[in-house]
Amino acid sequence: MDRGLSIVIVESDRDRAMLIVDSLREAGDFEIHVIAEVTGLSRHIKQHNPDVVLIDIENPSRDMLEELALASGPLDRPVAMFVDKSAEGLTDAAIEAGVSAYVVDGLKPDRLKPILDAAVARFRMFQRIRTELAETKRALEERKVIDRAKGMLMKAKGLNEEEAYALLRKTAMDQGRKVADVAQALVTAAGLLS
């Protein structure tokens, strides 16, 4: 019988790793190992002798995997970034989702497809969460800046809070800019003058 492919996931966040493992288990019968520790990464990967390695594109330790592309002995199986563009846009989808797959030389695309499909779906979710987090953080920062600018206007011009915000908004509309940008400009200018 065809042995299930072996997959190594490089991920230091335990919760994320478990989510990836779960979706891969649903996709097929694979032997899965998670490596959380990046020290000695390529050595640890070699010990597992995997068919596929999955790693977050944003992970700086990705460069350590490039060594695996150079087979150092006759029994070594070179692993390379999966770059076959013809395989139904698999790699494009993976890069889009933020996952890079390193695949052992000679592995057929149809055996890889269920793995990548599952990984891509999971990483898309991670990316959505990441974008939402960044968005929330940005909104929070903007709120803070707007509050500071409002406070400055209230103090300098004797306005109440509503009037101060109305002034910011009007200026922003007149200049075709965002309220947060006008507020930031005011805060920066005030910083320079103080």
Added chain:
Amino acid sequence: MSTTRLSLAYMPLLDAAPMIVAQEMGFAAQEGLDLDLVAAPSWSSIRDMLVFGRVQAAHMLSPVPVATALGLGGAGSALSAASVTSINGNILGVSNELAAKLRDAGHGFDLTDADAAGRALIAAAPTPLRMGVPFPFSMHAELLYYWLSALGLPAPQGVEIKTVPPPLMADAIAAGEIDAFCVGSPWGSIAVENGVGALLLAGSAIWSFAPEKVLCVRNDWAEEEQALLGRLIRAIWRAGRWLDEPGSRGLAAEILARPEYLNLDAEILDRGLTGKLTINSAGDQREVPDFIVFHDGAANFPWRSQAEWIAVQMAARTGLDRATAARLGRATFRSDIYREAMKGTKADLPGASSKIEGGLTERTAVASDGGTLFLRRNQFFDRQIFDPKRFE
């Protein structure tokens, strides 16, 4: 001229300066370009962004287009080096333990004597010596292989060169994975600041004119967008010229230090830019002249022979045919594209596109279009020369 937006990926390193300065000091705008500078987490991600068309151009390690042409590493498309954007700038460092041994053995850490530093290191270090570099295809790795094998420590028996991303170098030393490292600025200074290690040798002591980073593009893009690429080459060339002017580098450090770029203390960047380095946690100072060069001596010209040197080194190590490797490698450093781009500028271009590497013992006047071109000293520490004619 209408403004064209162009995306360029870079690693947040000191030698991304020509790309960042091109945008910030208006050299890109002068060519009608608006650069969308994308900071990348790893060299492999830059290569993939380039190959998959996420970015049009990249700040890249000079050996990467060569390795790709030789079929080494994972790139899926042929890459070209359209210009060289920096010369030298790497530094070798050792763990504190090894530094103490070297000091006890009387080594002076002058940073510029590669022969003495190499012999002292080999005597003091365990065998095999394990050294960390940022990427398997890098000038860092090439310099180490060249230096150590010339001193009688061949790879892989005597030395193991491992890929360790610079932000993880400290952990790798602490975990006993590596004994020493070779990194670009500012990572050497950061290692010293964090008390992780001591600086041993400037990369320029091994090869005094080593092409470090290049402006890298996909071959097919270079063919389709030759005029656009020409504008980019010129913008970065002007940025390099500005960077090599006396008095520019203080401002350059300030620009690079900004949160949107390297997000570091400008003082740390100043060390690499001026070559005034703090070499250990005791605060000892050394000055390395021309620690990094961005323009002088036709620094930006992509010499065919530079690529050939890289290709032949790689071939020797990986068992490829050297003459074939030389031919494939040579084609990736695009002196043809560069010449075309620089026509009509004040750049004085050399008459030849290939030269003997390691053959200039001092600053030397050479045949050029304008008759005013000087090349910088170009020597290997062991005084060997590399003559590309051998592989023609």
